[in-house]
Amino acid sequence: MRSNKVASIALLASVALTAIVSAVLLVFAAYAYSSESDKRWQELQHVLDMSADQLALGVALPAWNFDDRQVQAIMRASMNQRDLHAVVLYITGSKRAIVVQRGAGNQLEIGQPLHTTPDMLVAQRPILAEGDSIGTVKVFATPAYAQQELRERRQAHLLAIVTLAAVLVASVYGLLWLLILRPLKAVGQYLTGDTPQRAWFFGELRTLKESIHTMWSLLDNRYRVMRESEERLSVATRAxxxxxxxxxxxxxxxxxxxxxxxxxxxxxxxxxxxxxxxxxxxxxxxxxxxxxxxxxxxxxxxxxxxxxxxxxxxxxxxxxxxxxxxxxxxxxxxxxxxxxxxxVSDATETEHELRRHRSHLEELVAERTAALSVAVAEAQAASRAKSVFLSAMSHELHAPLNSVIGFSRLMAHSSTMSAEEKRNMGVIHRSGQQLLALINDLLELSRIEAGGVGLHREAVDAAQLLRDVCDMAGARAAYRLDGAAPPPALMLDGAKLRQVLLNLVSLALKAADEGRVTVSLHATALPGGRHGLAFAVHAGRDGMADSGALALAISRQYVHIMGAELEVAAAPGGGPAWRFTIEAEQADAAAGMARPPQLAPAHQGRRVLVADDSVDGRHLLRGLLVPAGFDVHEAADGVEALDAIGRLRPELVLMEWRLPLLDGLETVRRLRADRGLPQPRVLILASSAFDEARQQALAAGADDFLRKPVEQDRLFRILQQQLSVQYVEGALS
Missing domain, CATH: 3.30.450.20 (PAS domain)
Structure with a gap:
C-alpha cells in the first residue's frame, strides 16, 4: 500500500512538471504560430498589392485603346501567383466587366460570373491614362493555401510537444524513483525495523540517512532538557x-x-x-x-x-x-x-486608593464644569444676539443693493442708452458690487476670526479691474501696465482683489494730499498655464499716510488669503507704496457683464412663480426671466403663493425668505406637508450672509438657496440644474 502511494506521488510530480513544461512550450508554439501567421498574411497582402499595382499599370494602354485581347492576356499573365483567385476590370462608363478567375481544377476562366468568398483579400486600384481615370481593377487573393500551410505547421508543433511530454514524464518519473523515492523507502524500512532494500543515497538523502542514526540520542537529550525546564519553571513560579x-x-x-x-x-x-x-x-x-x-x-x-x-x-x-x-x-x-x-491584595488596595482620588477629582471637575457652563451659556446668548443683529442688518442692507445692482444690469442692456451712459451705468453696477462685497466682508468678521472666509474664484479681467478701480477712485488715480498685458480672463477672487486695491488707493490719496496716485500691474507668465500678477499702489509725492487701521488690516488679511503678503515701502519718487504679488490660472473666457441667456425652443414657456413682497424685487426677476423665455407669475405673500401653486402648477418657485402673513420657510413647510398640492422646485432668496441660512432653508424643504442681491449667472445656472433646461444664447461664466 505504501509503495502505491509513493509511486502515485512520483507520477503526480512527473505529470505536474511535464504539464508546466508543456504549457511553456505551448505558449512559445502559439507565439511562433501567431508570428508566422502574421508574417504569412503580410506576405499575401504584399503579393496582392504588387499584383494590383502592376496590373493597373499594365492594362492602362490596352484599355485606353479598347484592346480587349491584350487586356485579357495581361490579366491572365498576372494570375501566375497561386494565391491570386480572380482579376476583375471595370471600364468607366461601361456596365461590362472583364473577369479572369480560377475555376475547377485550378484552371483560368474568362468571362464567367465572379465567384468569391468572404474571407478573400481584395485590392482595388484605379486605371489612369494621361491623368484621367478610365476604369478600375480589382484583384482577389484566397487565403486557402496560407491557412493549409499554417494548419500543417500547427499539427507538427503539437505532435512534437506531445512526444516531448511523454518522454519527459517517463524520464522524470524514473529519476524520481531511482534517486529519491527508493532511498526514502529504504529509510522508512529502517525506522520500522524492517531490513532496508539496497538504494543509492546522494546529497541531502545521504545526510538524512546519517541523521537517522543520531535521532535516538537527540530524543533522549530533548527529554532531559524538558525535565530540566520543568524544574526551572517550578523555581520561577515560586520566585x-x-x-x-x-x-x-x-x-x-x-x-x-x-x-x-x-x-x-x-x-x-x-x-x-x-x-x-x-x-x-x-x-x-x-x-x-x-x-x-x-x-x-x-x-x-x-x-x-x-x-x-x-x-x-x-x-x-x-x-x-x-x-x-x-x-x-x-x-x-x-x-x-x-x-x-x-x-493581588497589594494591587487591589492601590486600585481602591486611586479610585477614591479619582472620585474626588471628578467632584472638582464637576464644580468647575458647572461654573464654565454658566459662562458658556452667557457667551452663547451674546453670540446669538450678535447673529440676530447681523442677520437683520444683512437684510436691511442687501435689499436696496439688490435693486441697485439688478436694475443697473438691466439698464446696461438697454438699446436706447448711449455708450457713455452705458459706461457710467457699468461704473454704478461695479460700485454696487463693491459695496455689496464690503458689506458681506463686514458681516463675516466673526467668520474671519474662525478661519471661515475663503476664496471665491471667477473669471476676471485684471486689466479692466485696474481701470474700474481708477474710475471709481476719480481723476486723481491712474493705472499703468508694465510690460505685456495679462490674459483677458484669469481665475481670481475679483471682489477681494478690487476691495484691496480700493483700500490701498484710498490710503494713497490721503497720503498724496493733492497729488496723483498710480496703480500699476506687471504680469509674468509662469509654467503650467499660471501667471504672476505684481500689483503696486503708490502716491505721487511725499505725504503722511493715514493709519487706516481697519482698511489696511482687511487688505493684509485678504492678500494673505490669496497666498501673498502685503508690503509697505517708500516709492522711488517719494511717498508710501504698497506692493503684493499673487498667482492665478488662465480662464477659458474673459469676465464681463454677460447678456441673459435664451431658453432653447423646446424649453420655452417653463412656468416660474416669483413670491416677493417687494414690487421692485418681483420686477427685477421678471425682467431677467421673461426675456429668457420663461412664463413668469407673481405672488406678494406666502398665502398668495400657496394659492398660486395650486392654481398655476408652476415648475419652480422663487421664494423670498421674509414674506408677510406667512414667511418663506413656513410656506415651504406647509407646501411639503400638503401632498394634495403640486410639489414644484423651490429656491429660497435671502439677504443673509451666513451659511446657517442655507442649512435652515434646505431643512425646511427647499431645493436650493440663492443669496441676494441676485447674480444673473448664478440664477440661470441654478435654473438649469433644477429644471434641466438648455440655453442657446448668452454665456454662463
Whole structure:
C-alpha cells in the first residue's frame, strides 16, 4: 500500500512538471504560430498589392485603346501567383466587366460570373491614362493555401510537444524513483525495523540517512532538557509567588503546590482537599459568584477566571486572582482543571486608593464644569444676539443693493442708452458690487476670526479691474501696465482683489494730499498655464499716510488669503507704496457683464412663480426671466403663493425668505406637508450672509438657496440644474 502511494506521488510530480513544461512550450508554439501567421498574411497582402499595382499599370494602354485581347492576356499573365483567385476590370462608363478567375481544377476562366468568398483579400486600384481615370481593377487573393500551410505547421508543433511530454514524464518519473523515492523507502524500512532494500543515497538523502542514526540520542537529550525546564519553571513560579493547583473533577480531588497553600495560610491541603473545602474559605459575599464561574467553566462556556477574597486562619483577608484551563474527555465533558493562583491584595488596595482620588477629582471637575457652563451659556446668548443683529442688518442692507445692482444690469442692456451712459451705468453696477462685497466682508468678521472666509474664484479681467478701480477712485488715480498685458480672463477672487486695491488707493490719496496716485500691474507668465500678477499702489509725492487701521488690516488679511503678503515701502519718487504679488490660472473666457441667456425652443414657456413682497424685487426677476423665455407669475405673500401653486402648477418657485402673513420657510413647510398640492422646485432668496441660512432653508424643504442681491449667472445656472433646461444664447461664466 505504501509503495502505491509513493509511486502515485512520483507520477503526480512527473505529470505536474511535464504539464508546466508543456504549457511553456505551448505558449512559445502559439507565439511562433501567431508570428508566422502574421508574417504569412503580410506576405499575401504584399503579393496582392504588387499584383494590383502592376496590373493597373499594365492594362492602362490596352484599355485606353479598347484592346480587349491584350487586356485579357495581361490579366491572365498576372494570375501566375497561386494565391491570386480572380482579376476583375471595370471600364468607366461601361456596365461590362472583364473577369479572369480560377475555376475547377485550378484552371483560368474568362468571362464567367465572379465567384468569391468572404474571407478573400481584395485590392482595388484605379486605371489612369494621361491623368484621367478610365476604369478600375480589382484583384482577389484566397487565403486557402496560407491557412493549409499554417494548419500543417500547427499539427507538427503539437505532435512534437506531445512526444516531448511523454518522454519527459517517463524520464522524470524514473529519476524520481531511482534517486529519491527508493532511498526514502529504504529509510522508512529502517525506522520500522524492517531490513532496508539496497538504494543509492546522494546529497541531502545521504545526510538524512546519517541523521537517522543520531535521532535516538537527540530524543533522549530533548527529554532531559524538558525535565530540566520543568524544574526551572517550578523555581520561577515560586520566585514570582505564583501558585499552581490541579482539580480532578471526576474524583473531586484538589491538589495544590506549596505557594498556593502559603497564600491560603495552610501547611497542608485545604480541609478535605476538594471543591467544597475551597469554597468554604471564600468570604460569603463572593461564594455565589464563584459557584457561577465554576459552573460556566464546567459547562465549557469559557475558561475559569475569578478574583475573590479569602479569610486566613489568622483572620487576615486577602485578595486572590485565579485562572484555569479545562481539559475534556472524548465526550466533551470537563474532567480536569489546571490553574494558577496569585495574591493581588497589594494591587487591589492601590486600585481602591486611586479610585477614591479619582472620585474626588471628578467632584472638582464637576464644580468647575458647572461654573464654565454658566459662562458658556452667557457667551452663547451674546453670540446669538450678535447673529440676530447681523442677520437683520444683512437684510436691511442687501435689499436696496439688490435693486441697485439688478436694475443697473438691466439698464446696461438697454438699446436706447448711449455708450457713455452705458459706461457710467457699468461704473454704478461695479460700485454696487463693491459695496455689496464690503458689506458681506463686514458681516463675516466673526467668520474671519474662525478661519471661515475663503476664496471665491471667477473669471476676471485684471486689466479692466485696474481701470474700474481708477474710475471709481476719480481723476486723481491712474493705472499703468508694465510690460505685456495679462490674459483677458484669469481665475481670481475679483471682489477681494478690487476691495484691496480700493483700500490701498484710498490710503494713497490721503497720503498724496493733492497729488496723483498710480496703480500699476506687471504680469509674468509662469509654467503650467499660471501667471504672476505684481500689483503696486503708490502716491505721487511725499505725504503722511493715514493709519487706516481697519482698511489696511482687511487688505493684509485678504492678500494673505490669496497666498501673498502685503508690503509697505517708500516709492522711488517719494511717498508710501504698497506692493503684493499673487498667482492665478488662465480662464477659458474673459469676465464681463454677460447678456441673459435664451431658453432653447423646446424649453420655452417653463412656468416660474416669483413670491416677493417687494414690487421692485418681483420686477427685477421678471425682467431677467421673461426675456429668457420663461412664463413668469407673481405672488406678494406666502398665502398668495400657496394659492398660486395650486392654481398655476408652476415648475419652480422663487421664494423670498421674509414674506408677510406667512414667511418663506413656513410656506415651504406647509407646501411639503400638503401632498394634495403640486410639489414644484423651490429656491429660497435671502439677504443673509451666513451659511446657517442655507442649512435652515434646505431643512425646511427647499431645493436650493440663492443669496441676494441676485447674480444673473448664478440664477440661470441654478435654473438649469433644477429644471434641466438648455440655453442657446448668452454665456454662463
Amino acid at each position: 514570582a509567588r505564583i501558585g499552581i493547583w490541579d482539580w480532578d473533577v471526576m474524583h473531586d480531588e484538589l491538589a495544590q503546590d506549596d505557594e498556593t497553600m502559603r497564600q491560603y495560610g495552610q501547611t497542608s491541603r485545604l480541609g478535605g482537599g476538594n471543591y467544597k473545602a475551597w469554597l468554604e474559605r471564600l468570604l460569603p459575599e463572593d461564594r455565589e459568584r464563584a459557584r457561577a464561574e465554576v459552573a460556566a467553566a464546567l459547562r465549557g462556556e469559557r475558561d475559569f477566571s475569578l478574583q475573590f477574597r479569602i479569610r486566613r486562619p489568622d483572620g487576615a483577608i486577602r485578595h486572590l486572582r485565579s485562572m484555569a484551563r479545562s481539559f475534556l474527555d472524548a465526550q466533551g465533558k470537563v474532567v480536569r482543571m489546571v490553574g494558577v493562583s496569585i495574591d
